[in-house]
Amino acid sequence: MAKSKPVKAKPALKWQRDPEGMRIRILEAAKQEFAAHGLAGARVDRIAVNAGANKRMLYYHVGNKEDLYLAVLEAAYDKIRSEERGLDLEHLDPPEAIERLIDFTWNYFLRNPEFLALLNTENLAKARHLKRSTKVKSMHSPFVEMIRTVVIRGVESGDFRVAVDPVQLYISIAGLCFFYLSNSATLSVIFGRDLLKKEARDERLAHMVALVLAALTGKSTADFGKAKVPGARAAAHQPV
Amino acid sequence: MAKSKPVKAKPALKWQRDPEGMRIRILEAAKQEFAAHGLAGARVDRIAVNAGANKRMLYYHVGNKEDLYLAVLEAAYDKIRSEERGLDLEHLDPPEAIERLIDFTWNYFLRNPEFLALLNTENLAKARHLKRSTKVKSMHSPFVEMIRTVVIRGVESGDFRVAVDPVQLYISIAGLCFFYLSNSATLSVIFGRDLLKKEARDERLAHMVALVLAALTGKSTADFGKAKVPGARAAAHQPV
DNA sequence: GGAGAAATTAACCCGTTGGATAAATACTGG
DNA sequence: CCAGTATTTATCCAACGGGTTAATTTCTCC
Structure with a gap:
């Protein structure tokens, strides 16, 4: 038929x-x-x-080569914006929402190392191509607004002590994740250990969540220091 | 004569x-x-x-070209390590020491944008050159040890609530500064405003210090949110 | 003041690379 | 089944760019 x-x-x-x-x-x-x-x-x-x-x-x-490059860059932004929109933070209570946000950002970068490299390349070029791309400029991240409402909710509910500028927080969360992963090669050499192996990644994620939440809530919930001792509350002195 | x-x-x-x-x-x-x-x-x-x-x-x-590149990279590491050693945190009380650390890192990156670019380039190369440089590998940053002692002092004095892994904190501080500056070109396009102008830089530094100190001390000292309203304690709702 | 070493210059070599040209092949609608 | 168009292939090329060769100049030291 x-x-x-x-x-x-x-x-x-x-x-x-x-x-x-x-x-x-x-x-x-x-x-x-x-x-x-x-x-x-x-x-x-x-x-x-x-x-x-x-x-x-x-x-x-x-x-040509530059057209190709810009097309790749635009597709990369399109992809992350699309996945970002899929994140639903509305129904989570503020601390969970922030944790979810960090978790998403971290894992997105982990799953898409090319995105990090492309951003670095574009910054080396002083964003020359991005500036010419009306397409990318119109793709706003929903995260800033998401953070804004979450922070307001957090302050109202008493979960958070202070209002943070959502743009600053957005950049901070991205930065905490981005730097570690984007620079893992040099950092691994400097510190003489593999920062990308599972334990190291887990430790890093825990640290970032604890850092940001501790700052926002004033309470130190998660293990903030060494994640080495599972379940153990962070003690005053670390053995190492 | x-x-x-x-x-x-x-x-x-x-x-x-x-x-x-x-x-x-x-x-x-x-x-x-x-x-x-x-x-x-x-x-x-x-x-x-x-x-x-x-x-x-x-x-x-x-x-040849690669020798030249490696020489530049080694000189860059040598320079920052040297300046790092000049930082004296011993006689400062812990919160001030941390603030000093962030301030130094921020301003060093600001004064040496080439360093950021070189690190990105080296990471694009998966640290291929750094791995072969015994010189750089032997240049350990004094910051990790500095942070370790500061954190211990802070916990003992009661200034800090929890012990943090100094390596994680070092990476976090570097990351907060690095990402903002290294990616300022693309971020400026995305947000439609110049992140490198004086006010924006000042706001960023204030945010980073407030974030890290709030996490460590549990007290929200500085203005954590918008630096727009000088002197004003962060309110629940931000006008924008 | 002159021989030998150190530093500098000028010219060339040749594989690489982005891009272009033109011809061939597959698909479409009629 | 055929004309016209869309897609793909096979070559070519001029400029670029890292690296080299060899000659030239300046310094050193006796």
């Missing part, structure tokens, strides 16, 4: 040509390449190969 | 040759170049020109 034209729903047979798929593969390959090598270090030919395509295809489907 | 050989104290007349000076100029130019364009984006010829030298000189005095 209704066979008419094989629109493009299920390609049943493997396509010989697949413009949309090709574009996606190109952008994915480009993301990896730019994230791994930066703008200047990225190689157009490598992107082509990794996209299973010909170099000419990049120019046909997206544009 | 004592004219013997014009050693090299005061070059009275301008020198025709100046190996030490040349090396310094090369490293300075290289630092600027790598900081501005990253490793792959840096141009050896530009470094030469900006050093007031010939390209061949780079190879003569330092080595």
